[in-house]
Amino acid sequence: MGMRILQETRDEIVRLYSKNVPIKELMERFGVSRSSIYNYLQLDRMHRSTNGNMAVTFRKITSMESELERLRLENEILKTCGCYIDAPLSEKLSGIDRLSNKYSIHLLCRTLNVLRSTYYHHSLRSPEQPLWEKEDAEIRPIVQQIFDESKERYGTRKLKAELENRGYEVSLKRLRRYMKELNIKSKQTQLKYFSSSNRKYMYRRNKLKQQFLQTAPNLVWVSDVTYVRVAKDFYAICVVIDLFSRKVLAYEIAPNNTAELIITTFLKAFELRDRPDGLLFHSDQGTQYTSYKFRTFLRGLGVKQSFSYPGIPYDNAVAESFFSSMKVEELSHHFYDVSKDLFRDVAEYVEFFNSKRLHQKLGYKTPDQIEAMYQNGELEQLSSKLEA
Structure with missing residues (x-):
């Protein structure tokens, strides 16, 4: 049989409840059940009722x-969600997302006047990918492909030009x-080679005068020689380039830089172009180019000779630029133990230079x-491309 509670105890429970003491605390303090406390409160309200209204x-x-x-x-949610009931739906959905770990979805949707079906559709659907992200996902692998095809030689400007050739407009900043x-x-550039000479130069006429833009093939060819180390030796590379298209017409590699190397290279280009008439051949004043043997050889073919002024490499800038590009983009990244590796890499680069490498001065054409x-x-x- 349950313990009887004195009237004084009941009155004390009612008094404390009216002072906002939680029911759970009253249960623990007086050892009574929740239903008993509610019963005491009901009886108290019934006794206090003076107008005969319905009892609580x-x-x-x-x-x-x-x-x-x-x-x-609800009041707490409205204070912390950062939006109001009449706020745009997107803001209310964001507020629900932020508070979903603290309050029930049912309560959040009710407070902000959002249908639960609307919220679940928002939270479960895949977010729409922005247009720029879609473009990035499409273009990024193409950039990697172009870069790989150039053997890591292309910078931003040539990558941009090649992308435009493939139908993609991309800014340099984005690239x-x-x-x-x-x-x-x-x-x-990792490796550079230098040469020096103390010889005295004779005056030789510069007929080209840095007129590097030509209107047709086989008007002016330029040539130069550079050196690449193979094991403990240096090999000479000679090239002949047509100024009109910047195409490497011929090249030769030899252990020594001799007049025979220059003649062999020139003759190879000369035969390839079907022995053109009225040709001007420009080079620096290296001993091989100024040798009696080579000058006599050119005169016999009806080719006029032009020379850079001593100490002014800009007079032969196109040939110098080719060797600079080849070293920066290929040769300086290898140390050659055997000459066949050098021959292979030069052949590959010349083919790339002529057929694939985009040239800024040519309007990003090959x-x-x-x-x-x-x-x-x-x-x-x-012509419009070249002038631009």
Whole structure:
């Protein structure tokens, strides 16, 4: 049989409840059940009623407490979610996302007047990918492909030009971001070779005078020699380039830089171009180019000679630029133990230079493309590209 509670104890429970002491604390302090406390409260309200209205029931008390708790939580949600009931739907959905770990979705949606079906559709669907992210996902692998095809030689400007050839408009700033994200960087100079000479120069006429833009093939060819180390020796590389298209017409590699090397290279280009008339051949004043043997050889073919002024490499800038590019983009990244590796890499680079490498001075066209345009009679379009 349950313990009887004195009237004084009941009155004390009612008094403390009216002072906002929680029911749970009253249960623990006086050792009574929740239903008993509600019964005491009901009896107290019935005794206090003076107008004969309906008495407060246990259900009404419980409902009122639940309503008060709900209102408290709703007020708390409105203070912390950062938006109001009449805010745009996107803001309310974001607020629900932020508070979903603290409050129930049902309560959040009710407080902010959002249908639960609307919220679940928002939270479960895949977020729409922005247009720039879609473009990045499409273009980034193409940038990597072009860079790999150039053997890591292309920088931002040539990558941009090649992308335009493939139908993609990309700014340099965006392209630099792609290269940073892909962790790619064009090859840089690692090895440089220098030569010096104390010989005295004779005056030789510079007929070219840095007129590097020519209007047709086989008007002016330029030539130069550079050196590459193979094991403990140095090999000489000689090239002949047509100024019109910047195409490497011929090249030769030999252990020694001799007049025979220059003659062999020139003759190879001369035969390839069907022995053109009225040709001007420009070079620096290296001993092989100024030798009696080579000058006599050119005169016999009806070729005029032009020379750079001593100490002014800009007079032969096109040939110098080719060797600089080949060293930066290929040769300086290898140490050659045997000559066959050098022969292989030079052959590969010359093929790349003529058929694939985009040239800024040629309107980001390759030498082969420029010559094909000339052969097809596209001279006006070609001229506008060169002038730009």
